[in-house]
Amino acid sequence: MPELPEVETTRRGIMPHVKGRRIMAVVVRQRQLRYPVPLRLKHELKNQIVYDVVRRGKYLLLCCDAGSVIIHLGMSGSLRIVARDTVAGKHDHIDICLDNDLCLRLRDPRRFGLLLWTRRNVMQHRLLRDLGPEPLTLDFDSEYLYQRSRGRRQAIKQFIMDSHNVVGVGNIYASESLFMAGIHPLRAAGRVALPRYVVLVDAIKRVLQQAIAQGGTTLRDFYYGDEQPGYFGQSLQVYGREAQDCRVCGSGIRQRRIGQRASYYCPVCQR
DNA sequence: AATCGCGCCTGACGGC
DNA sequence: TGCCGTCAGGCGCGAT
Numbered sequence: 001m002p003e004l005p006e007v008e009t010t011r012r013g014i015m016p017h018v019k020g021r022r023i024m025a026v027v028v029r030q031r032q033l034r035y036p037v038p039l040r041l042k043h044e045l046k047n048q049i050v051y052d053v054v055r056r057g058k059y060l061l062l063c064c065d066a067g068s069v070i071i072h073l074g075m076s077g078s079l080r081i082v083a084r085d086t087v088a089g090k091h092d093h094i095d096i097c098l099d100n101d102l103c104l105r106l107r108d109p110r111r112f113g114l115l116l117w118t119r120r121n122v123m124q125h126r127l128l129r130d131l132g133p134e135p136l137t138l139d140f141d142s143e144y145l146y147q148r149s150r151g152r153r154q155a156i157k158q159f160i161m162d163s164h165n166v167v168g169v170g171n172i173y174a175s176e177s178l179f180m181a182g183i184h185p186l187r188a189a190g191r192v193a194l195p196r197y198v199v200l201v202d203a204i205k206r207v208l209q210q211a212i213a214q215g216g217t218t219l220r221d222f223y224y225g226d227e228q229p230g231y232f233g234q235s236l237q238v239y240g241r242e243a244q245d246c247r248v249c250g251s252g253i254r255q256r257r258i259g260q261r262a263s264y265y266c267p268v269c270q271r
Numbered sequence: 272a273a274t275c276g277c278g279c280c281t282g283a284c285g286g287c
Numbered sequence: 288t289g290c291c292g293t294c295a296g297g298c299g300c301g302a303t
Contacts, residue, residue: 001295001296001297002297003297032279032280033279034279034280034297034298034299058297058298072297072298073297074279074280074296074297074298075280075281075295075296075297075298076280076281076282076296091281108280109280109281109282110279110280110281110282110295110296111279111280111281112279112280112281112296112297112298113297127298127299151273152273152274153273153274154273154274154275158274158275161297163297163298170296170297171296171297259274259275259276260275260276260277260296261295261296261297262295262296
């Protein structure tokens with residue numbers, strides 16, 4: 001399940017092979033992703049130069065003069081750089097073939113991802129225009145999140161996972177950040193005081209930054225490689241550790257569902 | 272306006 | 288062995 005650090009690692013991994021290249025062809029083997037892959041993309045993308053590869057939240061954007069490709073990896077998606085004649089596997093749905101004999105290949109077994117094409121200003125696209133701030137920029141700060149949370153009864157975990165409030169905080173890192181900040185995931189967002197938002201915002205930034213730094217060590221795998229970068233390399237404090245000892249106080253880590261999602265926390269450290 | 276819950280889809284896993 | 292049921296999970300969207 002790619003979270004923001006995995007998407008950013010992907011962006012950095014494909015960038016050197018994609019940026020500045022001309023698109024020679026697009027192969028669509030499976031159209032049925034989250035939304036049907038638009039067929040007009042096949043001829044409208046041809047001969048376009050990819051002048052930049054941008055990330056917005058967990059979306060990746062291939063920016064061209066005529067428009068932009070919008071990609072989301074969903075639950076199980078990945079992008080690889082492969083040699084032009086590399087045989088496609090069962091779930092290799094789309095190839096974007098470049099003028100350097102390489103292809104950008106989208107694989108997505110569960111097909112929760114998407115690949116769209118827009119000719120308008122991509123940031124005005126309906127999937128992007130209402131997104132909250134990037135977590136690693138300065139405009140995402142405690143004052144912002146605090147003000148935004150006033151009057152909200154929603155659980156803090158759901159609040160920070162809502163992309164309208166801040167993008168890129170997925171299920172794993174939401175649990176991890178709340179543990180770091182000592183905040184119980186079920187606490188109402190509107191009942192968290194400003195000093196605690198200071199700690200929480202700092203925790204979100206740190207946990208994402210650390211994961212990106214670790215993802216960077218597997219960058220080489222994007223070229224002819226098959227290894228997944230990700231959070232497996234880092235030690236998670238609470239996620240997936242139900243009934244195991246809290247690394248801080250030794251209490252049993254609990255799991256419960258919050259808004260349909262598995263959530264992990266320490267009942268003693270988090271209030 | 273805020274919030275809740277659904278459903279897209281497949282692989283992994285456990286039970287028999 | 289192999290089949291089948293269950294579950295996970297990002298996120299947009301419709302319902303409340």
